[in-house]
Amino acid sequence: MRHCDSQALSSPGSSADAHVRGTGPRGLQARVLDLLLTREPHQRIRLGMCLLAALLMLCGIAAMYLSASAGLASLQAVHWWTLTACAIFALAYTLIRSGYSRRWRDPALTLFQCLAAMTCVAAAYVIALPARGLVLPLVAVILMFGVFGLAPRQMMAVLVYSLVLFSLTIAGVQWRQPEGGPPWPLAGAYLIVTAVVLLSSTFLILRAHAIRAKLHRQKVQLALAVEQVREMATRDELTGLPNRRCMLEMLHAQREQARRDARPVLVAQLDLDHFKVINDTCGHAGGDAVLQGFAHQVSRCLRAGDTLARWGGEEFVLLMVGVVPHDGAGMLARVLAAAATPVRLPDGNSVRLTVSIGVARLRPHESVDAVLQRADAALYAAKHQGRNRIAWAPGDAPEWIA
Numbered sequence: 001m002r003h004c005d006s007q008a009l010s011s012p013g014s015s016a017d018a019h020v021r022g023t024g025p026r027g028l029q030a031r032v033l034d035l036l037l038t039r040e041p042h043q044r045i046r047l048g049m050c051l052l053a054a055l056l057m058l059c060g061i062a063a064m065y066l067s068a069s070a071g072l073a074s075l076q077a078v079h080w081w082t083l084t085a086c087a088i089f090a091l092a093y094t095l096i097r098s099g100y101s102r103r104w105r106d107p108a109l110t111l112f113q114c115l116a117a118m119t120c121v122a123a124a125y126v127i128a129l130p131a132r133g134l135v136l137p138l139v140a141v142i143l144m145f146g147v148f149g150l151a152p153r154q155m156m157a158v159l160v161y162s163l164v165l166f167s168l169t170i171a172g173v174q175w176r177q178p179e180g181g182p183p184w185p186l187a188g189a190y191l192i193v194t195a196v197v198l199l200s201s202t203f204l205i206l207r208a209h210a211i212r213a214k215l216h217r218q219k220v221q222l223a224l225a226v227e228q229v230r231e232m233a234t235r236d237e238l239t240g241l242p243n244r245r246c247m248l249e250m251l252h253a254q255r256e257q258a259r260r261d262a263r264p265v266l267v268a269q270l271d272l273d274h275f276k277v278i279n280d281t282c283g284h285a286g287g288d289a290v291l292q293g294f295a296h297q298v299s300r301c302l303r304a305g306d307t308l309a310r311w312g313g314e315e316f317v318l319l320m321v322g323v324v325p326h327d328g329a330g331m332l333a334r335v336l337a338a339a340a341t342p343v344r345l346p347d348g349n350s351v352r353l354t355v356s357i358g359v360a361r362l363r364p365h366e367s368v369d370a371v372l373q374r375a376d377a378a379l380y381a382a383k384h385q386g387r388n389r390i391a392w393a394p395g396d397a398p399e400w401i402a
């Protein structure tokens with residue numbers, strides 16, 4: 001029976017239990033796979049780098065013990081070296097995992113780890129006796145780990161630190177252990193090779209930094225350009241209001257939303273009265289200033305949820321969401337009053353304008369085109385009735401108006 005089976009599976013100490021809790025070998029495998037497959041690419045790369053660093057350290061320890069077993073290094077020195085290296089990296093790991101390192105500028109402790117690793121390699125040079133030449137290529141690998149975590153200035157700091165450290169280490173070995181150390185020409189060759197490896201690695205890493213910085217700049221520029229295009233596609237350049245395309249998208253979205261939650265939606269068409277006369281008397285630039293002034297004045301009296309868009313020419317559309325006709329009538333009366341506030345022109349003159357408004361309530365299952373047509377017909381009626389007024393689509397007006 002399933003129930004009994006599951007009890008047997010989770011009995012304490014069973015390997016299946018360990019698997020379920022992720023502590024057995026299969027559990028560990030599953031967790032590593034989970035870590036690798038369910039993360040974002042950059043997280044996977046970071047995790048891969050951590051595993052690689054751990055592998056590098058294990059290889060270093062193994063190489064040191066192999067050297068010791070071959071009589072090339074003192075076993076006791078290798079014990080101490082391993083203990084110190086593990087302690088340093090365990091400290092870094094704890095600081096990172098506990099989140100304590102987040103309060104510092106380098107939360108991954110990349111600089112600290114690079115400097116610590118260089119010091120460990122230098123110490124390995126001292127204790128590895130005849131096998132010491134093997135440890136030098138490791139400096140390049142350590143620098144590689146700094147490619148993404150270190151700023152160019154930090155890279156230079158690691159370079160200077162490593163050059164000084166290895167010069168002193170190689171010279172110190174020659175001075176303290178003239179017999180145990182390599183012949184002087186060989187020690188000099190070690191020093192030269194180390195310096196060349198350090199300098200060329202740093203140069204290549206700085207090149208990689210420069211390319212990364214360039215790519216980042218291009219990415220930012222591209223994001224800005226996309227934002228600009230998006231802005232141009234949705235904003236009216238003259239008034240700064242959402243444009244017709246943007247309003248249509250909003251209308252479609254609100255219609256879908258209104259179908260789901262039955263919220264009231266009012267759509268008003270606004271048209272400036274006798275705008276041609278304003279254009280003729282104030283010039284086209286004056287007309288533009290009037291359009292801008294009108295947009296500004298009306299926008300100021302709207303609620304946060306209402307949207308005014310420029311529909312085209314001297315026509316605007318106002319979308320009021322969650323507003324019943326009773327409240328909408330009050331709101332539109334305020335729009336009418338705001339429009340009547342004289343607009344100041346750049347030449348110092350001011351223009352008084354009026355606006356006609358046609359308004360319709362979005363009905364259940366009504367299309368965007370249909371509600372716009374009814375609002376437009378109401379606008380036509382407002383113009384016909386003498387302008388500077390609000391006309392409601394038949395059946396949509398609040399009771400006290402109808």
Ligand SMILES: Nc1nc2c(ncn2[C@@H]2O[C@H](COP(=O)(O)OP(=O)(O)OP(=O)(O)O)[C@@H](O)[C@H]2O)c(=O)[nH]1
Pocket residue numbers: 238271272273274275276277279283284285286287288291312313314383387
């Ligand atoms: N300055 C300026 N004028 C515009 C712009 N777009 C349209 N117009 C002008 O707006 C005027 C609209 O005139 P009509 O459609 O006859 O309407 P009206 O004069 O407002 O008359 P009614 O709507 O009947 O009250 C035209 O003269 C257009 O040239 C614009 O972006 N800037």
